[in-house]
Each structure stands twice: as C-alpha cells, then as structure tokens.
Amino acid sequence: MNEPLFTLPLGSWVETFVDWLTDTFAVIFTFIKTVLEGLYDALDLVLGGPPPLLIAVVLALLAFFAKGWKLAVGTLVGMLVIQSVGQWSNAMDSLALVLLASLIALLIGIPVGVWAARNDTVSLVVRPILDFLQTMPAFVYLIPTVVIFLTGAVPGMIATIIFAIAPGIRFTELGIRQVDKEVVEAGHAFGSSPGRILRQIQIPLALPTIMGGVNQVIMLALSMVVIAGMVGAGGLGADVYSSLTRVNVGLGFEAGFSVVILAMFLDRITAALSDRSPVAKALKTRAA
Amino acid sequence: MSVNALRVQNVYKVFGRRPAEAVSKLREGASRSDVADLGTAAVIDASFEVQEGEIFVVMGLSGSGKSTLIRMLNGIWRPNGGHIHLGEDDLSEVSAARMREIRRTRVSMVFQHFALLPHRTVLDNAAYPLEIQRVPKGERMERANRSLEMVGLDGWGDKLPSQLSGGMRQRVGLARALTADTDVLLMDEAFSALDPLIRRDMQEQLIDLQQRLGKTIVFITHDLNEAMRLGDRIAVMRDGRIVQIGTAEQILSEPADDYVARFIADVDRTRVLQASSLMRKPTLTLRSTTGPRRALRELEEVQLAGAVVVDRDRKLLGTVVDEDLLQAQREGADTIEGVVRTLITPVNEDTPLVDLFAPSSESPVPLAVVDDQGRLSGVIPRVSLLEAMAPEDSPSSAPSPANGDTEITAAEPEGAQTTTSAGGTR
Numbered sequence: 251m252n253e254p255l256f257t258l259p260l261g262s263w264v265e266t267f268v269d270w271l272t273d274t275f276a277v278i279f280t281f282i283k284t285v286l287e288g289l290y291d292a293l294d295l296v297l298g299g300p301p302p303l304l305i306a307v308v309l310a311l312l313a314f315f316a317k318g319w320k321l322a323v324g325t326l327v328g329m330l331v332i333q334s335v336g337q338w339s340n341a342m343d344s345l346a347l348v349l350l351a352s353l354i355a356l357l358i359g360i361p362v363g364v365w366a367a368r369n370d371t372v373s374l375v376v377r378p379i380l381d382f383l384q385t386m387p388a389f390v391y392l393i394p395t396v397v398i399f400l401t402g403a404v405p406g407m408i409a410t411i412i413f414a415i416a417p418g419i420r421f422t423e424l425g426i427r428q429v430d431k432e433v434v435e436a437g438h439a440f441g442s443s444p445g446r447i448l449r450q451i452q453i454p455l456a457l458p459t460i461m462g463g464v465n466q467v468i469m470l471a472l473s474m475v476v477i478a479g480m481v482g483a484g485g486l487g488a489d490v491y492s493s494l495t496r497v498n499v500g501l502g503f504e505a506g507f508s509v510v511i512l513a514m515f516l517d518r519i520t521a522a523l524s525d526r527s528p529v530a531k532a533l534k535t536r537a538a
Numbered sequence: 539m540s541v542n543a544l545r546v547q548n549v550y551k552v553f554g555r556r557p558a559e560a561v562s563k564l565r566e567g568a569s570r571s572d573v574a575d576l577g578t579a580a581v582i583d584a585s586f587e588v589q590e591g592e593i594f595v596v597m598g599l600s601g602s603g604k605s606t607l608i609r610m611l612n613g614i615w616r617p618n619g620g621h622i623h624l625g626e627d628d629l630s631e632v633s634a635a636r637m638r639e640i641r642r643t644r645v646s647m648v649f650q651h652f653a654l655l656p657h658r659t660v661l662d663n664a665a666y667p668l669e670i671q672r673v674p675k676g677e678r679m680e681r682a683n684r685s686l687e688m689v690g691l692d693g694w695g696d697k698l699p700s701q702l703s704g705g706m707r708q709r710v711g712l713a714r715a716l717t718a719d720t721d722v723l724l725m726d727e728a729f730s731a732l733d734p735l736i737r738r739d740m741q742e743q744l745i746d747l748q749q750r751l752g753k754t755i756v757f758i759t760h761d762l763n764e765a766m767r768l769g770d771r772i773a774v775m776r777d778g779r780i781v782q783i784g785t786a787e788q789i790l791s792e793p794a795d796d797y798v799a800r801f802i803a804d805v806d807r808t809r810v811l812q813a814s815s816l817m818r819k820p821t822l823t824l825r826s827t828t829g830p831r832r833a834l835r836e837l838e839e840v841q842l843a844g845a846v847v848v849d850r851d852r853k854l855l856g857t858v859v860d861e862d863l864l865q866a867q868r869e870g871a872d873t874i875e876g877v878v879r880t881l882i883t884p885v886n887e888d889t890p891l892v893d894l895f896a897p898s899s900e901s902p903v904p905l906a907v908v909d910d911q912g913r914l915s916g917v918i919p920r921v922s923l924l925e926a927m928a929p930e931d932s933p934s935s936a937p938s939p940a941n942g943d944t945e946i947t948a949a950e951p952e953g954a955q956t957t958t959s960a961g962g963t964r
Contacts, residue, residue, distance in 0.1 A: 436653035439612055440667040440718060441642035454657055528657035532698050 268394045283404045290350055290403050298342035302333045305342070309515065317522035324518075328511040337486060337508040344485035345512060347403060347478070348471045351410040355467050359415045360460065363422025364448065373423060380416045388413050388477050396481050406474075406483025414470040421463025425456030454529055461524025468516050475509065486512075542623075543722055543754040544588040544611065549620035549630075551581040551606050561619040570777050580606035582778040584620070590721070593748060593755045595769030596780075597762060603778040604758045608724050611756060612645045613637040624722065642671050646718040650727035652707045654699040660710050661686065661695030667718035685716035688747065705736035709743075716747070725757045729764065741767055762801060766790075766810045774798050786810045807926065808892040813885050813907050816926055817916030820846055820904065826855050826875045830866040833858065833874050844903035847878050852913045856880040857903045887915060891926060898923055 272279070297305060306329035314322035332341045366373040391412050395405035429452050437447040453460070479487020486505045493502035524530060552560040554577015563573050570579045581603040588594040598604045609615045610622060613629050622629040624644055632640065646667065654663045662669075665682035673681075686692055689709040699707050708728060715723055725744075729737040741764065748755055759765050765772050766786040773783045774794075782794035790810055793799040822845040824833050837845060837860055844859035855878050862877035871877070885894060885907045898905050904917035 430651070430653065432649045432651050432653040433655065435609075435614060436647070436649055438614055439641055439647040439649075439724075440670055440714075441638040441640075442670045443638065446670065451655065454655075532657040532700055 264394075268397055271394075272398050279398050282408075283399050286350070286404045286407055287402070290346060290407065293350055294343055294346040297346050298339055302329070302338045306330060306333070313515070313519060313522075316519050316526070321518055321522065325515055328515060332508045332511055335504040335508065337489070337505055340484070340486045340489055340505065341508050341512060343403075344472075344475045344487065344509070347407055347410065347483060347485060348468065348475060348512070348516070351407045351414060351474075352464075352468045352471045354407075355411045355415040355471065356418050356464060358411075359418025359463070359467065360422050363419040363460075363463075364426060364453075366419065366423040367426035367452075368448075376419060376423075380419060383412060384416045388474060389480075392477065392481050401482035403483045405481050406478025406487075409481075410471050410474040410478055413474050414467045417463050417466035417470065419463075421466065422456070422460050425459030425463070426452050428459065429455040454527075457527040458524055458530045461520065461527060465517060465520040465524065468520060469513065472509065472513050472516065541590045542587045543590045543592075543625075544594075544756070545621075545623040546584055546586050546611075547621045547623070549581060549584045549607075549610060549617045549622060550579070551603075551610060551615055552577040552579045552618050554578055557618045565619070579778050581610070581617075584775075584780050586773055586780065586783055588722075588754055588756060590754050591748075591752045592770045593745075593757060593768050595757045595759060595765040595772045596775060597759055597765040597769075597772055598775030599760055601777075602775040604760075604775050605726060607775070608647075608726050608756060608758050611722075611724055612641055612647055642667065642718070644720050645722040645724060646715040646720045647724040647726065648708070648711045648715050648728040650731055652699070652704075652711045652731075654707060654710055654714075656699055658698075659695060660691065660697050660699065660702070663699065663710055664695075664713040664717050666714055681719075682713070682717050685713040686710075688716055689713045689743065703736075704732050705740060708732060708740060712740075712744075712747075716751075721754055723753045723755045725755060727758055727760070730759065730761065737764070744768065762805050763809070766805060774801065787812065787815060791815065809890050811891045811926060812887065813889045813891070813894060813905075813918060814887040814915075816891070816918045816922045817887070817907050818918070818922070820906075820914070820917040823848055823914065824858065824874065825850070826878065827873050830863045830871055830874050830877070834860065834863050834867065837863070842903070846903065846906045846914060846917060847874065848914050854906050854908045854912060854914045857901070857906065859902050885918070886910075891923065894918065894923055 306326055309329060310322045310326040313325040332338055362372075362376065366376045388409070391409035392405065395408045395412075399405040399408060433451055433455065434447060437451045442450070475483070475485060476487040476490045479485060479489070479491040482488070486509050489505035490502055490509070493499070493505065550561045550564060551557075552564075552573070554560065556576045560573040560576035560579060563576070564570075564579060564582055570582065573579055584603075584607055586594070596604045596607060606615060610617050610629070611624070613632070617630045620630065624640065627636070627640055627644075629637070629640070655666065658666075661679060661682055664686050665678045668678040668681060683692070683695060686695060689712050691706065691709050691713060694702065694706070699710065702710065708731075711728070729740045732740060744755070745768065747753070757765075757768055759768075769786060771783060771785055772789055773780045774789065774797075775781065776797050782789060782798050784792075787810065789798060790802055790805065790807055793802055822836055822840050822842060824836070824845050824847045826847050826849050833845075837843070844857055846857050847855045849855055855875075857879050858874055858877055859879070862879070863874060866874060866877045885897060885905050887907055887909055889907075894905060898918070898920050904919040905923075906914055907916045907918060909915045
C-alpha cells in the first residue's frame, strides 16, 4: 500500500557513519568526555556544594548589580521556592549544565558567527547547517551522543550544545552585518587594520544583538535540560522525566516550576547585561 | 598653485563577476548598458587633477558613480583600470599595508551620516585617527581638543554623539578628519543629511577652514547650489562618466551638453554669476576734467541721461546726470568734477549678481564695475541684469559686442579669472 518507490537507506548510512566516528575518534571522544565531566563536576560543586542560602544570596547580589533591587528580591524569593520544594540540588545540577553548555556553545558560536559575517562563502555553508540544527527534533541529537558518550551528563551536554549553538552563530553574524557600513568604512578610511575594526567597531556595535543571541542560547539550553534528563543527565530534567513515567503530577509541577524560575532568572540577567553594554547605554543617552 | 595633490587618469571601476572584460569593452567604446551583464560600471574613464589647496567638487545624481569615485581616492575600492596618483604613490598599485599608511597620513574622510562611534565620547571620536596611529594619549587628546576648537565644539568633548544635534555631529566628523592632519580631505555628501540652514553654516565654516588650513578638498554632492558655492572647480558626473569639468561660471555659461544644461536650469544663478559676466563697454565715459558744456553735448549724442566719470588714471569717481550738468553749466563751472555723484556701494568684478539689484535700482545710469585697483572695467545696464535672470536666455549673459568709442575694453566672462568662482558668497 505505502511501499516506497525505491528504498533510500538514509538511516543505515547515518548509523554506519556514527559507528565509524565512534571507532575512529574514540580517543578524542574519551578526552572530550573526561574534560567536560571534570568541568561539570567542578561547576556543580561550586553551585551545589555551599549551603543553598549562601548561593541564593550570591545570585541575588548578581541580580542586584546587573539590574537592581527588584530583580534581586525576585531572585532570592525564587531560589527559596526552589529550595523549599526540595529541588535545590537538582536545580544546581541543571544550572551547572546549562551554564557550561551555553559557554561552550558561545565559545564556538560567536567566532563562527564573526567568520560568517566577514565571509559570504562561510555564511552560505553555515546557514543550511543551522537550519538543520534548529529544526531537527531535539531528541534525535540524544541518540548519537548516547552512542558515543554513553549516559550521564556529557551526552546531555553535547546534545544541548548542538541544539543551542544556532542562535549564537546567527545573532553574531546578523549583529556584525548590521553594523553601520559607514562606521566600518570610517575605520578603514583612517587606516585601521581589519582586526582593530572588528575589536573596536564591529563587536562593540554588534554587542546588543550578540547579547540577544547569548540570551537565546541560554534559553534553548535550559529547554534542553528536560530532554537531557532522559539520558541520565540528572538535574531537574530527571525529575520531570520520572514524574512523567510515573504520572506524578505534583513532582512534575515542582520540578517544572523550578525550571521556569531558573529560566526567568537567566533571562533577566542576560537581558540586563546586554542593556549595560556601552553602545546600548550610549544610544539611550539623549540630549537633555 | 599648479601643484597637483591628486591625479586621476582614465580610471574605471566595475562591480561584478567579470570586471576586466567589462573594462576592455568600455575602452573600446561600449556603453554602460552594453556591459550590464558583465558587471555594473560605476566609474568609466574618469580623469581629473586636483590642485593643492583647491576645493574640487564632484557633482552628480545618485547612481552617477561619484561615491565610488571618492572611495577610490582613499583605496576603499581599487580601480579596475587607470591610475590614481596621490603624491608619489599610485593608489591602484600600492600594497594593503601601504594603503593603510596612506590613509593614516595623507588622506582622511568625512561621511554623509557622520559615521561616529556611538559608544565613545566626542573627544575620543575626534582622537580616533591618532589612536590608530598609536600616538600617546596625552598628545592625542591635546590635538583632538584643538581640532574640536577649530570646528567650534570646545567644551563638548565629554558628550556622547547621541547628545549632539546633526550639525554638531558632522562637526565632530570634520574635527576627526582635521585631527588626522592629512593634506587631502575627502567629503562624501558631508552636508547632505543636514537641515538647509545648518548646511549653509557648515559650508561657510568649511570654506573658512580651508582658507586657514589650505587643505585640498574633494567634495561630493548632488546639490548643485552647494557645488557652486564651494567648488573652485566642479566635475559633473553622469552614468559613471565625467561630462564636464570647470568653474561654476563656466558650467553655467557654457554647459557641455543638454544634461548639464538641464541640471543647471534651476540653479540660483544670481549667486553664482558675477558682475564680470554681465559687464560691457560703457557707451560713454567722461573725464572729470571735462567741462559741463562738452559733457552735455556728448550725452546728447548718445541720447543718454547720465554717464560714469573717471579720473586721469581711469579710477572711477562716480556718475553724472544731465540735470546736474545743466546746473553746473548755468553756474559757469569749469569742470564737471563738482557735480559727480559718488557711488555708495562700488561694484567689483566678482560681486555676485544677487548683490547688484539694490544698487542697480537706485542708479539712474548703468552700474559701474571696478577692478581691484578701483579702475573702471565696465558697466552693467539694468536691462542686462534682468535678462540674466531668465535662464533659457543664456546668451544674454555673454557680453554684447562693444559699441562705444571709449578706451575701455570689456572683460570676457572667463577673462575676469578671479581666483574663485563663487567668491561673492564667501
């Protein structure tokens, strides 16, 4: 009835490719796994080790300096809520994973975005890859990463990085391409080198847009946390996933609400930071 | 005066996939549309020279190639053919590193939309060229402050560009270019984004700065009045080609083709044309030593009511009219010297026409025009002034053949050759 006209063994090709990857680069993958695990454990220890109240106060202070006392109070209340529903340790696991995955995604994404902004060929190549990364169902990334890295935090992190990297690249490229052509030309006209123009003109002027990308990367990473929980990445995702399998509405809501609180915190902080960039501040200053 | 700051020889610029092919076709006489599928010919066979200390205006509508042309003068675009000599360098051949060096030391630029760094203060913006040259901070700030002072922005150094008005922002752009202290200054539609009144101020300030600092300025504009006001010489561009190069007066009085003619149709010619272009030989000139009786007879001969009076050295003394002469004759005066009416405002050869209307309407006789030494060089009848206002009647602005019998030769319009073409408005 629904027989294909001809069979395209796309699935088995990808399988063969992943197997080949696993065999060939086993050493490299082991190395990556060790490094990421080490970093994750260290960050997790910093966030989850000290008493919750101390961390909550530190995060509130961060919010105070980034934005103001309202966000600080909100942060404090939110963190106390997480603690009081018994999700603190999970939340810190998730926060560590999100921060690390976002950091790595940005460390890769921003330079690629810069490169794509300066080179049309790179941009042409990168764009379909990003389309692919963004539209592929997020679960699918888990499969090869589990094959390569087995279970635990690392496959969840890798899948998160792959899933979250796209806006980092896109926003950076967009931001730099949108920088006023004349200002860049002025840099050239006074004899500035391309590297200097990038550092002194393009990146500072693109910073508000790039910060928008940072915000998006972090949000996407957080949304991936629950999915990563399915492969044993731990954290809030694990509880959401297990409450789903056990139809535990109460636990599911508590864990899910903690994700929301983390999301709001991270979103407001990054938004506040992008408002504090020199260009954003300068543009807000108007003649009295 | 005759030193060339900038020499552009047969320069081509084509954007597209096959520029070299397009250039060779253009060289063989192909038109811009002939090579359209090879690329966009932005500049075609442009040649001109800019002298040191000159304001050279390139004028054309958008798409005429003027922006591309100016961007080849500081190497932002490389020509696909031809040569651009700036001092001893040929910009079509220098390395990228040398090009940066030239941009730091030889040629700077002012942009249409100012192109300031929004996150830096006015002072930091003005100091930007020196920062790139790695000049120590103290000297950098001092020189930037000095150029801010030159453009009248002292005291605004710690403001951000967003706190300034458009005109002030462009003065920061100008200060930045002055800080670089290059001999050549490129200005790309520098005043086009400003309000008309502020634009006028900026034009005057630019002329003032140019006279003080003696910069060589290449100024791009689409505004003919601006071109006429600023330019020592003007190049008119159309569809990538330079169709005419000349002083404002030459372009007004002898447009090279219909395009230029249509372009100048709505220009305010009263501000551009100078007295010398309407001047003609006086029908009658009287010496101050002449007796009143003889003067009256000569007036009667040419059927005029008055005449200009000069002394032995042809210095202009004023005018006499018939009724005064009659009075003098009745009183038995020896000469007409006693009844000469002195002119309130003497008219020079380079006075713009706009300033002639008032004196002309008050004077009963044709306006007398004097040269630098105060000697009579010609007269302007009121009717010539009125005729010159009708733009379609351009031949009237040329001097008519002399019909007088006096010793004065009327100056040709371009023979006047005052140093500036728009001198009257300066």
